[in-house]
Structures are given as C-alpha cells and as structure tokens.
Amino acid sequence: AQTVTQSQPEMSVQEAETVTLSCTYDTSESDYYLFWYKQPPSRQMILVIRQEAYKQQNATENRFSVNFQKAAKSFSLKISDSQLGDAAMYFCAYRSYSAYGNKLVFGAGTILRVKS
C-alpha cells in the first residue's frame, strides 16, 4: 500500500518570502499522480498543483511550483512571494495511474502560517 509522509506539522513564513513544504511517499508503482491541496480556515479543499510521475518537468502554477524527485520519492511544494491568503493547511496526496485506482492517499498535512 502507498503511504504519504509530511514531516513538518507546522511551518511559518514572512509575507513576500519563499517557503518550501516537504512531502515524501512510498510506492512500488512507476506511474502515478501527485497533488497538493490547500485547506484554508473555511475548510474547503482546493487543488493547488498536480504532477504526473512520467513527466520530468516540474509543475508550476503562478507562485506555486513543485520539486519532483522521482528516485527519491519526494514531492515538495514551493510557495514564492508568500501572501497572507496562503495561510492554510496543505496536504500532499498520491493517486495510482490505473483507471480503477482513483483513490487518493493523503499525508497528515502541514499548517502554514504567514506573518505580516
């Protein structure tokens, strides 16, 4: 079974600075998807960014980018120019590539605090 580990329960960043959230996973599969979800105090789960394992290029969405290291099974999220609205719980998630394997496996989450 796949597992996802987020080793940082909490992180803090100064507004306008850059922060990196860590995620590692364990799998024996070669093809899969990885996701970062944001959960603000409203508790809504919002998809931030996604990555396919067979794509070597790291995904980028505006101020959010990932560092995907397949061999190391690492999938970190970098937030540049941090804003107060980035304060939230962030979850890393894994999904198998197969059509039937659509279940998401989540990490425990990292709380990000943004200081003004």
Added chain:
Amino acid sequence: DADVTQTPRNRITKTGKRIMLECSQTKGHDRMYWYRQDPGLGLRLIYYSFDVKDINKGEISDGYSVSRQAQAKFSLSLESAIPNQTALYFCATSDYRREYNEQFFGPGTRLTVL
C-alpha cells in the same frame, strides 16, 4: 452555486443515534467518494463509487454504510454513531475521462458525536 454540496454543514448527535450525511453534485461526474479528516491523520477514504451500481469499501469503512441513489447523489450513514466518529467528513467527485481525474471536494460536514 457550488458544484459539490454537502448537508448538513455541522451536526451534533448522541452516541447510538443513526445519522445520514448527504452529498449532491452538479458536475456530471461519475465517481464519488467519502473521506473523513482527523487531526494528524489527514484524509482517509471511507467508501467510493464509480457509478450507481458500483460501490466499494475504502480504508476505514467499519461503522459506515453508503447509498448511491443517483448519479448525482451519494449518502453516508452512521447506523449507530460513536464518539470516535467525531470528525470532518468530505464528499468528493471525479470524472475518469479528465486527464488527471482529479477530485473535487464539497465544503465538508463537521460531525460531533457526544
């Protein structure tokens, strides 16, 4: 209007009571899921359904049951609620035809069992 809705948004109940959480979607997705979120554990899958006739147990299905009444509706029931079922519950949907088949979540239901 929200694409994935959950009712109720908050619920307090007593041990032993039967309770139903409902999920509806207007996204036209075929796949629906129920997760629970607990502090320090992230989200864990309870049940999932790929269509009306296909329902599957997830990681933590004991004490729960589900019903897929229609393509757009997926309900989660706690037959006899217990305090350790106190959690935040999420419904999600996905469309396997989309490239990433990413899941879209409802706003969550905060359930407290006293």
